[in-house]
């Protein structure tokens with residue numbers, strides 16, 4: 001059911017339903033009562049593997065060795081496929097082919113004419129007992145038979161290297177130890193199973209974890225979009241659900257482009273960008289993230305393309321970003337390149353946007369050409385409620401203190417975080433007016449309906465496309 005993991009194991013979100021559909025046999029074992037684990041395991045909270053043993057009557061064909069290669073193609077779709085079970089077994093001088101009891105009720109269920117052409121007749125067909133046990137079912141099959149039938153089961157989990165990360169609903173908490181053991185037994189390379197203990201409300205955004213099975217070993221080695229990363233999952237932020245978003249941004253970048261990554265974490269934007277030979281300035285306030293950011297840049301052999309900082313995001317914008325950008329404008333390169341700023345701290349990144357207002361004095365920019373290479377900002381935010389897309393634009397505008405017109409490039413849905421709570425990326429381009437309007441004149445827009453709005457845009461708001 002689960003793909004075999006190569007080294008280092010990938011970071012992935014596993015949706016059990018999708019996996020089952022993609023890998024499902026022609027006949028689903030779970031649709032066949034005989035092949036289900038015993039009904040007595042329902043409600044088990046302490047894993048007792050021996051309780052899964054049962055005997056079933058399984059249809060089978062016994063054929064001489066010499067016939068096997070010709071018979072198997074005729075019954076291929078009817079084979080019994082279960083974990084750790086060979087459907088073709090060697091007996092003395094013959095082979096036994098185990099068939100699925102759902103489609104095969106009798107000899108008549110088989111392609112009899114074709115089989116008889118191979119000298120296989122009803123004499124070769126029989127039912128006999130087979131002993132099944134815990135090892136013959138997948139994690140999903142075991143959990144489906146144990147967890148309450150009338151409530152939502154375990155629908156998904158994340159895989160970060162050797163760690164399986166769960167976010168169990170309250171009704172599954174009495175089963176957490178059992179769930180942990182089953183996943184550890186059944187998933188390749190799984191050594192540690194943790195459950196999310198509380199919502200992420202600490203500064204460094206790392207998950208609060210509860211170990212429910214295995215070793216308390218949180219240093220992981222994983223890959224995202226083909227790039228290897230290492231970090232301590234218990235001390236830094238890492239979310240495999242963001243891998244597509246990371247990839248989207250990295251794909252926008254060309255060699256020699258510039259990336260300022262204000263809340264870089266352990267580098268899922270910055271390291272692939274530096275590997276692509278972009279010029280990267282990456283920052284994170286968490287000293288442990290900063291440590292692993294440096295480690296990952298070194299491991300990916302891209303240190304020459306990245307400078308790393310361990311400070312507050314506002315200070316980083318006001319000093320490193322400000323100075324580096326000014327330097328670039330003063331010394332334009334012969335070949336054009338684009339400049340990007342990523343701000344992925346969705347709970348509060350918008351509150352840092354006012355740092356761009358008045359970042360330069362009018363005089364500083366007056367020395368420079370009229371048209372400059374202005375950065376694109378990719379700021380992430382949560383929005384809660386009905387019209388989250390509209391809300392998120394209002395949040396950005398009120399924190400920036402300006403209504404976005406043609407600078408607004410897109411508002412992109414990233415993911416649904418909770419019922420009625422979405423995460424978005426708002427991408428807009430900075431301009432001279434924003435960057436030189438002094439902070440004293442900055443006025444936040446507390447309410448979208450407020451009448452007087454400060455229009456930075458030269459044109460009326462354009463239609464916003466969503467990617």
Ligand SMILES: C[S@@+](CC[C@H](N)C(=O)[O-])C[C@H]1O[C@@H](n2cnc3c(N)ncnc32)[C@H](O)[C@@H]1O
Pocket residue numbers: 203204205236237238239242262263264265266267268269283284285286289311312313314344345346
């Ligand atoms: C949501 S994580 C994003 C990490 C990474 N960019 C990613 O996409 O996975 C936000 C990061 O911001 C860092 N952080 C939190 N407050 C910060 C601040 N005031 N200044 C700079 N970094 C901060 C956290 O340590 C965390 O690594």
